[in-house]
Amino acid sequence: MLTSVELCAGAGGQALGLEAAGFHHRALVEIDKHCCATLRHNRPAWHVLEQDVRDFKETAGDYTGMDLLAGGLPCPPFSVAGKQLGEQDERNLFNDAIDIIDAARPRAVMIENVRGFLDAVFHDYRERLKTQLGKLGYTTDWRLLNASDYGVPQLRPRVVIVAVENARAAHFDWPEPNPHNPPTVGDTLRDLMAARGWRGADDWADKADEIAPTIVGGSKKHGGPDLGPTRARKAWATLGVEGRTIAPEAPDPGHNGMPRLTVPMVARIQGFPDDWHFTGAKTNAYRQVGNAFPPPVACAVGTQIARTLRKRVLHPVRA
Numbered sequence: 001m002l003t004s005v006e007l008c009a010g011a012g013g014q015a016l017g018l019e020a021a022g023f024h025h026r027a028l029v030e031i032d033k034h035c036c037a038t039l040r041h042n043r044p045a046w047h048v049l050e051q052d053v054r055d056f057k058e059t060a061g062d063y064t065g066m067d068l069l070a071g072g073l074p075c076p077p078f079s080v081a082g083k084q085l086g087e088q089d090e091r092n093l094f095n096d097a098i099d100i101i102d103a104a105r106p107r108a109v110m111i112e113n114v115r116g117f118l119d120a121v122f123h124d125y126r127e128r129l130k131t132q133l134g135k136l137g138y139t140t141d142w143r144l145l146n147a148s149d150y151g152v153p154q155l156r157p158r159v160v161i162v163a164v165e166n167a168r169a170a171h172f173d174w175p176e177p178n179p180h181n182p183p184t185v186g187d188t189l190r191d192l193m194a195a196r197g198w199r200g201a202d203d204w205a206d207k208a209d210e211i212a213p214t215i216v217g218g219s220k221k222h223g224g225p226d227l228g229p230t231r232a233r234k235a236w237a238t239l240g241v242e243g244r245t246i247a248p249e250a251p252d253p254g255h256n257g258m259p260r261l262t263v264p265m266v267a268r269i270q271g272f273p274d275d276w277h278f279t280g281a282k283t284n285a286y287r288q289v290g291n292a293f294p295p296p297v298a299c300a301v302g303t304q305i306a307r308t309l310r311k312r313v314l315h316p317v318r319a
Contacts, residue, residue, distance in 0.1 A: 017298025
């Protein structure tokens with residue numbers, strides 16, 4: 001059985017994907033109480049640690065022997081919206097993750113972040129990260145993956161960083177994109193839009209014939225339960241969706257105008273299974289969904305890592 005520890009687990013997107021890829025979670029570290037409540041509600045058996053990654057670092061050595069250290073480290077240090085302060089941003093946890101890797105020595109590492117991580121301004125930072133992991137015995141690579149290539153009905157480009165112990169690194173291959181396009185927003189949400197008998201559901205679904213723009217989760221300091229800034233809301237409007245607020249329920253039978261999305265609808269667009277329940281009020285639940293790593297993408301990468309770790313490695317015979 002392959003084991004993992006996840007940092008900044010959020011509401012479980014990456015954890016669900018890795019579970020599907022065959023990993024058993026020894027611990028999930030998350031500081032947000034609402035996300036922790038969601039994790040515990042859906043998977044009571046998971047060992048959820050409600051604490052700061054910087055505090056977890058002090059006990060990381062207790063998890064020596066794990067197969068995979070995974071995490072969705074904070075994105076603002078590398079995002080345009082977060083001013084791309086990188087290493088100077090107090091929310092940056094990459095150095096803490098390196099310390100945890102050093103203490104626990106997992107066989108592989110998987111970290112996801114925003115596409116801004118690949119911007120030219122962070123070239124030296126990326127190379128330094130690769131050097132640090134190299135000194136610990138890992139070969140590191142990264143790739144920009146689009147969620148739509150793995151069956152998720154939205155663009156959502158994310159950078160995934162994978163580091164594998166040197167002896168196995170040559171066996172790792174990035175997952176191949178699906179050979180077919182993902183479903184459209186209309187096909188994805190048709191039944192949910194019709195759940196309360198909305199007579200316009202089928203007509204709406206037929207016209208919502210593209211994939212979604214990237215779901216925007218917002219932060220605790222800025223934004224509420226909406227589908228993002230003006231540009232994002234305009235993109236949603238072309239799909240016939242009112243993006244200024246999130247609805248508490250599906251449209252009623254006589255609804256007129258553009259419908260709003262509910263939290264379960266957004267969760268399905270993110271690739272979550274319908275039985276995954278997000279606890280808390282609408283705003284907190286939506287932020288949990290919007291900030292998540294789509295489970296199908298995590299599963300695709302996790303499956304490749306699992307195959308790599310199961311490969312038999314022949315060590316050279318010493319003279």
